[in-house]
Amino acid sequence: MTSRNADWLARSRASVWHPCTQMKAHETLPLVPLARGEGAWLYDFDGRRYLDAVSSWWVNLFGHAHPALTAAIADQAARLPHAMLAGFTVAVEFRNTTWFNSDKHASRTLAFERENGFVNVVVDEPQGIANTIPAVWQVTNPALAVVRLHGRNHGTWNRKGLASSTQRFDYEYSEDELRRLAHDVQALAVKAASTHVLCNINYQDQGQRAARSLARMLGG
DSSP states (O other): OOHHHHHHHHHHHHHOOOTTSOGGGGGTSOOOOEEEEEBTEEEETTSOEEEOTTTTTTTTTTOBTOHHHHHHHHHHHHHOOOOOOTTOOOEEOOOSGGGSSSHHHHHHHHHHHHHHTOEEEEEEOOSSOTTOOOOOOOOSSTTOEEEEEOOOOTTTTTOSSOSSGGGGGOOOOOHHHHHHHHHHHHHHHTTSSOEEEEEOOOSTTHHHHHHHHHHHHTTO
16 A cells, blocks of 8 residues: 555544444455545545445445536535524434433433433343343433334344444344334324334345334334
């Protein structure tokens, strides 16, 4: 790797968290410093190009730096570059068991959310781990309820050295598990004006299939 690419790589590893990749993997599979994108191609700082087979997820319909989109963004930035949506609703998902590991803590946590208008995110995830919480089926903002299904793969939740972060959420919900979840979602939904259920089991198509089954059970 040339000095220019190496410099950007060192800066990135020192300052940037790469959330969709296990950081340890970069010890044997180094990051590729990218300078620009054009269509389906990505270019590093030495001019080498790489076919972006997934088109960075977010631009998979139009590719990188599409002229029409680039022009529209530049035009918008010249007129109104930023707008803050004050008054937005905040949903909070806790990641440490101590928030709900006793009746006293749970009561205080829910009171904190209600006092601030925060939406309590109900999670379904592995139990008995310090960085997970139980499913707390409570509505703390009557405008919205949010449920996130992370799967129940206890073995991979904190495992080191996974090839991809998606393996952490490798879990196939059974029909019986989904029926029980659907029952709890329906009970929650009567207490909120709107209810959103997110399937964060993103290994292969497990999330899509679980969402489709759950929607059917909920009458969607």
